[in-house]
Amino acid sequence: MAFWLLQHNPARGICGSGDWTVRRYRELITVGDGVALRHSGRGGGVAAVGTITEGPHDGVITVDFARMFTGRPIPRDTLRADERFRDALVLRMAGGSNPFPLTPAQWQAVVDRVPPDSQPAATTVRGAAERAVAE
Template identity: 85%
Template sequence: MAYWLLQHNPARGECGSGDWTVRRYRELITAGDGVALWHSGRGGGAVAVGTITEAAHDGVITVEFARMFTGRPIPRDTLKADERFRDALVLRMPGGGNPFPLTPAQWQAIEERVPPENQLVAATVRGAAALAVAGATALREAVRSVAE
């Protein structure tokens, strides 16, 4: 399992689950990978975590942010002070294109700070997302085998 971070400028409007254009790492992104949503700009930081539900096709991935905490973000300065996160690519190259890879330690630095009200359903949501990904993959393979 890999971990990714998608950056969004909230001044450009709302964003969340759905399709996201990716410019880099397309061949490495797989369904079931973890993903965090990062708001850029003043007051920025991590505002959601979720799962990649569909790998890159034509430069687009599908994401489900199961735990949104936009009203209570994890501030950039808090994560920057964490030795596990301080060398994250989004901090070193904030102008880079999506997605930004995260190490397991960087992912853990975010996960540990998810607001408590968003943690209670985490295991259930991850399990449901994994089942949905497995079902979608099985269906896609069945369609391919019939089409051939």
């Protein structure tokens, strides 16, 4: 299992579950991989977690964001301050194209901060992260 971050600029419209174009790492992406959605720009941050449900086919993956928490995303500065996340590729190359790979530790830094009302999905995701770290 791998973990990915998809970045979206909310100024370009609403996004969420559904089809996403991926330009890199197509050969590494598989169904069941964990995905975090990060809104870019001022006030942005991780706004959802979910899984890849299909693809990639012709550069497109289908994602189900089981938990959206756009009203209070996990702030970029909060993740940057976490030693597990601070060297994530998305922080070093924010202008890069989707997806951005996350290590199991970086994924764990995200799911540890999923808002409490989203905990049921985070528990499932956290279990997947723990299994990946153990492998």
